[in-house]
Amino acid sequence: MLKKEFCQIKRDRRLFPLIIFAPVIQLFLFGYAVSLDINEIPIAIMKEKHDSYSEEILLSLMSSNYFIIRENVHSIDEIEKAILHGRAKAGLILGEKGINILIDGSDNNTAALIEGYFEKILFENRNPSIDTPEVIPVFRMLFNPELKTVNFMVPGVTGLVLLIITMVLASGILVKEREVGTIEHIFVTPLTSSEVILGKLLPFMIIGFFDLFLVVAAGIFIFNTPFKGNFGFLIFTTFPFILTTLSLGIFISITSKTQQQAVMTAFMVMLPNLILSGFMFPIENMPLLLQKLTSILPVKYYIIILRSIFLKGVGLKILWRETVILFCFGFTFLFLSILAFKKKLS
Amino acid sequence: MRNLLTIIWKETIHLKRDERSLIIAFVLPLFMTILYGYAISFDLKKIPTGVVSFDKSIYVGEILFSLSASDYFRTINFESTREMYKALEAGKIKCGFVFPYDFSKSKSIKGFSEVQVLIDGSDANLAKKIQQTVQKFFIKSEPNVRFLYNSELQSRNFVIPGLIVILMTMLGVILTTRSIVGEKERGNFEMLSTTPVRSHIIILGKIIPYGTIAFINVFIISGFSFIVFKIPFEGSLLCLSFYSLLFLFPTLALGAMISSYATTELTALTTSFISTMLPSIILSGFIFPVENMPKWLQPISFLIPATHFLKIVRGIFLKGTSFFPHESLSLIALGTFYILIAIKGAKKKIK
Numbered sequence: 001m002l003k004k005e006f007c008q009i010k011r012d013r014r015l016f017p018l019i020i021f022a023p024v025i026q027l028f029l030f031g032y033a034v035s036l037d038i039n040e041i042p043i044a045i046m047k048e049k050h051d052s053y054s055e056e057i058l059l060s061l062m063s064s065n066y067f068i069i070r071e072n073v074h075s076i077d078e079i080e081k082a083i084l085h086g087r088a089k090a091g092l093i094l095g096e097k098g099i100n101i102l103i104d105g106s107d108n109n110t111a112a113l114i115e116g117y118f119e120k121i122l123f124e125n126r127n128p129s130i131d132t133p134e135v136i137p138v139f140r141m142l143f144n145p146e147l148k149t150v151n152f153m154v155p156g157v158t159g160l161v162l163l164i165i166t167m168v169l170a171s172g173i174l175v176k177e178r179e180v181g182t183i184e185h186i187f188v189t190p191l192t193s194s195e196v197i198l199g200k201l202l203p204f205m206i207i208g209f210f211d212l213f214l215v216v217a218a219g220i221f222i223f224n225t226p227f228k229g230n231f232g233f234l235i236f237t238t239f240p241f242i243l244t245t246l247s248l249g250i251f252i253s254i255t256s257k258t259q260q261q262a263v264m265t266a267f268m269v270m271l272p273n274l275i276l277s278g279f280m281f282p283i284e285n286m287p288l289l290l291q292k293l294t295s296i297l298p299v300k301y302y303i304i305i306l307r308s309i310f311l312k313g314v315g316l317k318i319l320w321r322e323t324v325i326l327f328c329f330g331f332t333f334l335f336l337s338i339l340a341f342k343k344k345l346s
Numbered sequence: 347m348r349n350l351l352t353i354i355w356k357e358t359i360h361l362k363r364d365e366r367s368l369i370i371a372f373v374l375p376l377f378m379t380i381l382y383g384y385a386i387s388f389d390l391k392k393i394p395t396g397v398v399s400f401d402k403s404i405y406v407g408e409i410l411f412s413l414s415a416s417d418y419f420r421t422i423n424f425e426s427t428r429e430m431y432k433a434l435e436a437g438k439i440k441c442g443f444v445f446p447y448d449f450s451k452s453k454s455i456k457g458f459s460e461v462q463v464l465i466d467g468s469d470a471n472l473a474k475k476i477q478q479t480v481q482k483f484f485i486k487s488e489p490n491v492r493f494l495y496n497s498e499l500q501s502r503n504f505v506i507p508g509l510i511v512i513l514m515t516m517l518g519v520i521l522t523t524r525s526i527v528g529e530k531e532r533g534n535f536e537m538l539s540t541t542p543v544r545s546h547i548i549i550l551g552k553i554i555p556y557g558t559i560a561f562i563n564v565f566i567i568s569g570f571s572f573i574v575f576k577i578p579f580e581g582s583l584l585c586l587s588f589y590s591l592l593f594l595f596p597t598l599a600l601g602a603m604i605s606s607y608a609t610t611e612l613t614a615l616t617t618s619f620i621s622t623m624l625p626s627i628i629l630s631g632f633i634f635p636v637e638n639m640p641k642w643l644q645p646i647s648f649l650i651p652a653t654h655f656l657k658i659v660r661g662i663f664l665k666g667t668s669f670f671p672h673e674s675l676s677l678i679a680l681g682t683f684y685i686l687i688a689i690k691g692a693k694k695k696i697k
Binding site: 029080083084086100101102109111112135138141142261263264271280286307311 | 366378381382384385386390391393394409431432434435436437440453457458459460461462463464465466467468469470471472473474475477478480481482484485490491492493494495496497498499500501503504612615616619624625628629633634635637638639640643657660664665667
């Protein structure tokens with residue numbers, strides 16, 4: 001059974017780009033594009049007050065990497081117009097009565113970041129004798145001191161790539177046999193259904209692990225992501241995750257009639273995973289009901305494990321809960337897919 | 347013209363029978379809107395925050411009280427920094443405050459005191475947000491800031507108009523390719539080409555119903571999010587319709603292009619997913635600003651129709667703008683570009 005599957009995979013040329021290029025391309029896309037940071041923000045300046053303090057603020061605005069002064073204007077209307085047409089994202093008014101700031105709020109993330117940058121610069125230029133606040137926070141960033149988004153994305157993409165590849169592959173297999181008509185051959189062999197399913201799973205398991213090594217290596221050597229944890233532990237936790245996704249894929253493929261129906265269903269299953277797994281959008285910010293819903297997504301736990309291994313270097317002692325859950329998922333879905341296959345047989 | 351209408355009619359009947367396409371066309375968009383509307387939020391509230399205080403004075407107690415009373419933090423007390431560090435490692439808390447022994451003393455001597463703030467930096471975006479929130483909490487002498495167009499800085503107001511663009515792309519491309527390539531796969535295309543109807547009329551007739559579905563969805567989603575999510579709508583409906591039609595041109599052209607090269611429905615489906623859905627979500631500026639991507643990546647994002655339409659839709663929804671010369675030109679140019687490639691592919695096939 002194993003031998004037959006390997007031969008089939010070897011012969012299917014279409015699979016190679018999917019196995020090798022798709023993970024790397026995704027890594028590049030997510031690694032480089034996914035960042036909420038923003039630099040060189042175009043701003044408009046309106047200066048009514050001509051004193052050394054205003055000059056100082058302007059100077060540090062210009063020397064910072066955050067802002068570019070796009071235009072100097074003389075009225076608030078002009079600032080609003082510049083923002084409306086997208087020429088500027090914010091306007092700074094150095095007025096007689098104090099400093100006012102206008103920010104384009106349509107992208108709320110960017111807007112909040114811009115506000116923070118302004119505050120930072122104004123705080124650095126404050127008059128120490130009057131304006132010093134009572135409590136000054138001194139920050140220290142743990143686990144990712146340079147706050148590089150890539151370091152956060154690489155472990156997440158690793159989980160996502162494994163999910164997509166293994167599920168698409170697995171959801172295609174049985175249906176394909178059925179479409180080509182070879183599934184009857186399998187039915188008449190003396191193999192038990194567990195043997196058939198396991199024989200189908202193992203080669204894809206190996207492909208999954210191959211992709212794991214590929215993405216992790218690319219992350220470490222191309223993106224310089226730190227890898228603080230134990231590689232053995234990574235393999236130990238990846239096993240139940242791939243088992244889950246492959247079994248789920250096989251389950252989909254058993255219950256679908258055509259190959260494209262299977263792939264379609266697999267995509268449908270993946271969509272909520274993309275949004276709800278905490279891969280891009282923090283789970284803590286979701287409403288409580290959705291937060292509860294995320295606990296049924298295996299990839300959520302796997303991404304937590306991956307990020308902790310990569311960035312924090314922690315092991316089983318802290319991650320035991322997630323690991324146990326993944327193992328439960330894995331064996332449950334395996335059992336379900338074998339059960340579904342048996343039902344199909346009879 | 348009559349031929350065209352006949353094909354459109356034929357396609358509509360097909361569509362009525364094709365349950366899965368109907369689900370994609372009408373159920374999926376609403377489902378996505380609800381999911382995105384609720385799930386995507388970068389607005390921080392009740393950040394789980396650890397506190398270690400070596401200074402047991404009333405002054406620190408007051409600060410701690412106002413911390414936990416604020417909307418931003420949910421405080422958990424720890425006995426030692428070691429314990430707090432462990433909680434940070436385990437992800438139970440996202441940031442931690444350490445008040446040193448001489449905290450209140452330092453205030454009476456120097457006039458100010460320093461509190462150490464540890465932040466879990468693994469999610470860089472979140473970490474920055476937390477840092478700013480903390481900064482804002484302690485340093486109150488902030489300038490007057492007014493936000494235009496989305497004055498409460500709601501994530502929803504930013505995400506939902508963008509979602510319309512993503513859904514239109516998805517519907518336009520996936521449904522079109524499904525229908526054209528499906529016909530090809532089943533061998534019906536030869537049959538259709540033996541009829542006196544010319545081939546571009548066939549393609550057009552197959553595209554129009556799906557374009558209409560995508561177009562209708564714009565209004566379903568807009569209406570839904572206006573009522574349920576209270577998304578502001580500053581512009582005019584007429585404007586939205588006009589630019590939506592304009593956007594359908596490159597989108598459907600893209601669908602036609604993929605279907606002219608793909609031979610099976612399966613490859614068409616996978617290609618349209620990988621080549622339109624993923625880039626539209628990641629590279630178009632739907633969530634992550636294009637300005638901030640590396641210079642070599644930006645040209646790619648300009649090849650995606652969604653990038654330009656996103657600017658238009660957000661302009662209409664949030665700013666009430668109605669004139670987008672630059673974006674309109676880009677959309678037309680992209681549409682023409684994709685159509686030309688599609689025709690080239692189709693000609694090759696016939697040979």
